[in-house]
Every structure is written in C-alpha cells, then in structure tokens.
Amino acid sequence: MPHTTEWRVRLDLFEDDDGTTKAHVVLDTGTTELTGQGTAHCHPADANVPEIGDELAAGRALQNIAQRLLDTAERDIEGVGVPRPSPRQVTGWPT
Incomplete structure (x- = not known):
C-alpha cells in the first residue's frame, strides 16, 4: 500500500530590540495544522x-x-486500539 504525500512547513523569525529572537513554525498536513x-x-x-x-x-x-507531532501520533495510535507504549518503549507501532 504505497503512500506519498507532501506536508508544508513555514518558519517565521522575529527579533526584538532587546535581543530576543522568536520563531513560529506551522506544519500544514493538508488536513490539519x-x-x-x-x-x-x-x-x-x-x-x-x-x-x-x-x-x-x-x-x-x-x-x-x-513533540506536538509525536503526541498527536500517540493519540492516533491509541485511537485505533493500540495501547500507549511503556515509558521505555520508543513511540511507534509495538513490535
């Protein structure tokens, strides 16, 4: 079951006069941001x-x-009936 998709990332940077740099990133999957x-x-x-x-x-x-993307993936995995991994297990489909 081959699958190809394109996600877009936009990263904006802003620097204040006080030397603070702020970054805002948006990941657009086509169905959510x-x-x-x-x-x-x-x-x-x-x-x-x-x-x-x-x-x-x-x-x-x-x-x-x-981290937000990994948290979303964990919730989605749980939503299809797969229990959350133990703290020692890497996020993903259990083996």
Whole structure:
C-alpha cells in the first residue's frame, strides 16, 4: 500500500530590540495544522550575532512542533486500539 504525500512547513523569525529572537513554525498536513514556538535570548555580555539567535529559536520551535507531532501520533495510535507504549518503549507501532 504505497503512500506519498507532501506536508508544508513555514518558519517565521522575529527579533526584538532587546535581543530576543522568536520563531513560529506551522506544519500544514493538508488536513490539519500544527504550530510550534521557540525563543532565544542574547546575553548582554555576548556579541549580537543574529544568525545564532535564529538558529536557536528555529531549533527550539522545531523541537516544540516535533513533540506536538509525536503526541498527536500517540493519540492516533491509541485511537485505533493500540495501547500507549511503556515509558521505555520508543513511540511507534509495538513490535
């Protein structure tokens, strides 16, 4: 049963005057949208390198949305009658 689909990801970055970078990511599956957020703060003693703030905020937003996606998958698996995995078991179909 081959399956091919395309999901779209949009990642927006915003930097405030106080050195805070915020990231907002949207995953559009075609049937639903998941969102994630991340932030990074430049320490006053550090050099202001915007690329580093972008990388940290984007990475944290992607981690946030990844966790939301895994949580959704676990609920969906449970919804088709498969019990939740034990804390030691990796998320996915049980073996």
